[in-house]
Amino acid sequence: MIDIQLIRDDPERVRRGVESKNVDAPIERILARDTERRDLVTRVDQLKADRNFGSKLVGKTKDADERNRRITEMRELGDEIARIDEDVRALDASLYDLLLGLPNLPDDDVPVGPDESANVVRGSWGVIPDFDFEPHPHWDLAEHLGIIDFERGVKVAGARGYVLRGDGAKLQRALVQWMLDVHIYEHGYGEVAPPYLVLEEMLVGTGSLPKFADTLYKDRFDDKWLIPTAEVPITNLYRDEILDEAMLPIYHVAHTPCFRREQISAGRDVRGIKRVYQFDKVEMVKFVRPDESEAELQRLLREALDIVERLELPYRILDLSTGDMTFASAHTYDIETWAPGSGEWLEISSCSNMRDFQARRANLRYRPEGVKRPQFLNTLNGSGLALPRTIIAILEMFQTAERDIVVPEVLRSYMGGQERITVQPPIGPARSIQGA
């Protein structure tokens, strides 16, 4: 949420920022309602002060006539207060709705532009290898190896369902375990295992609601939603709390499934596991002091890059333009890795500084040392990394002429020393257990 104070003080700046994200900015309506609301509140507060005073007087009045006269007076006052209060409530609600619809303002150093064409490449790493054969897309490789069962996935889960099988499932598990370990033991994150099913307010807190309800899954009977990312439960962890400054910064990392109701009509990326309704992700979330969030964004990006580099995946960093950034973000870097089989750049991580946008919505505050007033803190989050796309990159980058997959060095100890993924044994009866 954008600070209403900022809208009052510098409406043009807010308008520019909002419009640079391709969103209409109803600034006049907001200001009009705000002014009207403040006038009413000032008036009704005065009336309430009168009533409080008058009511106290009633208790002290002995004379019956006098007393009755005052009660009548106060009753009329009370009716008027009730009427104005109702108006204030209505204005509050509509003002709140309008404010919830405003996206976060981009930082000043974000490239301005209408869409992804204005994104700026900020760096790259690694080399795109020359294959002495035609590299296959991951869906062919996965099918051939028997590590992803698309047919049965669709049978069970409908369109875009998939089942990781054998070494495919093991590869994902190894990735999750390894990524978590790196973030926990080397980057200083605290591990959490948050709920996947959350209350509606949590999604308002991060900015997914009310605007993007059609991209989410919701329980039919209760007001509970499936998380589209671990960012949602984690960011809301300290909602309505006032943290000591000494507790900051807080780093959390979690592995969760993510549920996204992608627009069916899109018809894009229909093959493989690039765009699916359910996937796993390791997510990093930071709670920091406002003056640190810029440096923390660089650190967050570095931490995500660390994972990509250690997997030996070539990448480029995109500084997203105002038109391509998400609703709640003030500054976002995407990390894209090259998928030689699909022949495209794949977004495997997105690292964002939300500034105090989510903190305002979720009421995340801290008390600065020596300062009385609590302040909103800043939140950041980044994927570290999204699993299906990391798997895509690994399959397509490390495929051999024989269509085997060379397991990245760092993952081998997490896969019992396994160096290659080869064709899986067919589905069949349970194998006997070693030593059993």
Add this chain to the structure above:
RNA sequence: GGAGAGGUGCCAGAGCGGACGAAUGGAACGGUCUUGAAAACCGUCGUGGUGUCAAAGCCACCGUGGGUUCGAAUCCCACCCUCUCCGCCA
């Protein structure tokens, strides 16, 4: 799902419908005392809004939302949550 108890400030814990934004104790912070510490004593000690150079003042908030009343932490209704017991269940 059934029966009962309860939700008050950082914590514990009071609170006959007017004297309660809230007793008391503890914690924390500042100070006095002390070589230092402890103890003792004094003081400060919720959040948001409004207002102001700053303050004072004023308004709202005692799980949430309604209601009764001149006036509600206190009465009524609904919901949510916690605890105990029973049932069911992974």
